Amino acid sequence: MGFFDLNIPYETSQSSKATRMKLVIKAMELGYSGVAYNRMMRGVMSDHDRCSIPFLSFSSLLSLVPSLASSVSFHRELLGVPRNTPFRQYTRLTVCVDSPAQAQVLNSGNPILKSYDVVAVRPTNQVAFDHACEKSEVDLIAIDFSEKLPFRLKMSMVKAAVERGVYFEIMYSDLIAERRQMIPNAKLLVDWTRGKNLIFSSAASSVNEIRGPYDVANLLSMLLGLSMERSKAAISKNCRSLLTNSLRKRNFYKEAIRVEPLSNGQTSDSKNPFSADWLMWDPISSGEGDLQLDDVPVAVKASKTMKAIDFDSIIDNTSSLGGRFQMGSTSLVLTPTTVEVPEKLDGDHPSTCQMSDAPSQNQISGSENCQEVSLPDAETIAISSSNEIRSPTSTGGKEAAILDGLGNSVSPAKTEGYDSPSQKISSVSNSQNDNTVYRTSVMPIEVSGSTDVLSQIDKSTKSQDFDIELHAKIVVHQDIEAILEPQKDSQDCTNPSGTELIESENNTVSVENKFSLPLSSDIIPRDASRTANYSSIVDVQMKEVEQTEVNRDIILLSDDDVEDDSQVASFLPSEDQNSQEQHHGKDEGKNLTSVPSSGRTRAKLKKTMVLLPFKRLLHPIAFKKKGRRSEHRRMLA
């Protein structure tokens, strides 16, 4: 789980730097896995207040205490924190607000606030407190309990703040020093929040005031009448979700899609597919603030670089009609928000099990990692396929990447879409590990998917010398469609466009994609569960941007009409929809007609729309095929 101390005071003076280093060392030693450097701000905010907090490097800490690593791992073992968890550093700004004008500064458009990882507010009067609870764009309300409260805590306000997802902070260093003032008010807050949306932090001005995580949890549960479970959560789980929320707000486009620049050299690296990054992706990574105990190079991309991207300008570009996104030296990589997926799987979403009431139940439960993994995979398909499209003739060099995309993508799709036996799936997912296995593992995929296309293709090409690669590529395209299918329902007004897949004798594939997207005003969400898809339409544009590389003009959607509600996005998929989708999945194979020809094979598939359902990214169910007879036809001529 990991324990966090989100309040290490930061001042610019030299002596405070030494104190800060000692505090961080002690926090590491005590088993914390993350701290936030807190900068207090009073008065008017200016550009000068932009985040300039330097992170400490592990080597500088190590030079002070050479035996730090052994002590850290000893305490982590006792606390049950994995030893290799990186120690994270965040930046935090606490704004003291005493007038309504100052409260206005705390809005979502303020670029200074965006330069910090966490933004907290310290209200000093009633108006400021009410505003902080109800309106301010902050992550945290830090109430100074050490002196007499200058305002009255009101239950309605606290409730409003909890509903908005704003957290309250209780600083325990005051509690160790001066507690008579603090306990009654803090207890009131604890009672009203009932331990939800509450975090404990140290705000320690010297090393002597910091305490171990369990000690803190016990002390506050004892003094404030909180259950031990809740108070442990207040120092670990709540901090974590606070961080995921705030980092997502800052670093993600529409809190859903991460955009980061990628150098050209990386894109052409076929040995490491994009998925590798996403599988290791860490929702609370502090970027370069992460300290690995073993000095292992940080695998996770620095989130600081993402801040360099100005989302507003991207939005402006994309929302103008016909705006074209030119891919120059940088291409965009999109990462789905996998925030708290495992937790959701465990707790809030028993529906993943409900979905599997079909005969494929054991497959789903059997391949649990496959489920978790399926989010990045879903993305992989699109991108790896676009790779393929981009360089149609150089199949030799890129096969590994393509097939890897295949191996990744097929496994989730099979999980629900087909009635394939589970051992097949395991063989497929095994194939993700080793490039050399791919060739062989394509065969089980075909067999398992034998209900539809592939079997037909096999029949039609029995007499020919048919390379496995062909299967592979077709499967890739099928999967793209499988993902894109759900969007098709809404696309009745779309101009039909086609994707041609031409297979020539030497098995090089040339693909032409022609998409045209309708204006978003034509799209009207049909029902609630669909809304999630539409709220992601804009996000999908980003994906389209990838596809622009292929060659086509894209009329991009404007997001004005789209409902932007993350609650809806996390809406549980209703069961009837699932069954419907499953139904479609079975249908799909029959849509395809195959005509054998001598030596030359041509696969043609038509599709109207390339959109990705966002809802599926939040809910790691495998994709199912879902086809429509009229729109989805493949010819082998």
Next chain:
Amino acid sequence: MVGFKNRYMVMEVFLDPNRDIKGDDSVIITPFNLMKAIKDSILPNFGECFLASSLGSMQVKYVNPITKICIIRVSKENHQKVWSAITMVRKIGNCPAFFNLLDLSGSIRACRVAALKCDEKKFEHYKLMAGDRLSTDDSQRMQNYLEKIKLLEN
């Protein structure tokens, strides 16, 4: 009839955390000064009555001044309060210090196992810290302390 129950807390003491790391300790911890520090913390925080009721079973069972690990026995009913009082300790004698809980167990047997493990690990750490200043005498004393843990009873 349910027997009287105790809790055994294995704690480590951080002495003078502000000072530079490689100095000698200004205070040598003993059962007596630890007990005094804890009592001094309980009295202002929870009052005389609680102090009196907890004193019955409270005892510092074991102290290792090399690794700064101690075992404190408290009755089950009072252990949370005593624990939070210990958390609020800021000084031992005149030296700033604080406690950190390593293990909480319900029987002396479980406590012995945990304490042995912690003590050995902390001694490894101590050896790393001390480097070449480590004398054979220290290892011998350490062996004696480990033997002491094994002989702990109730």
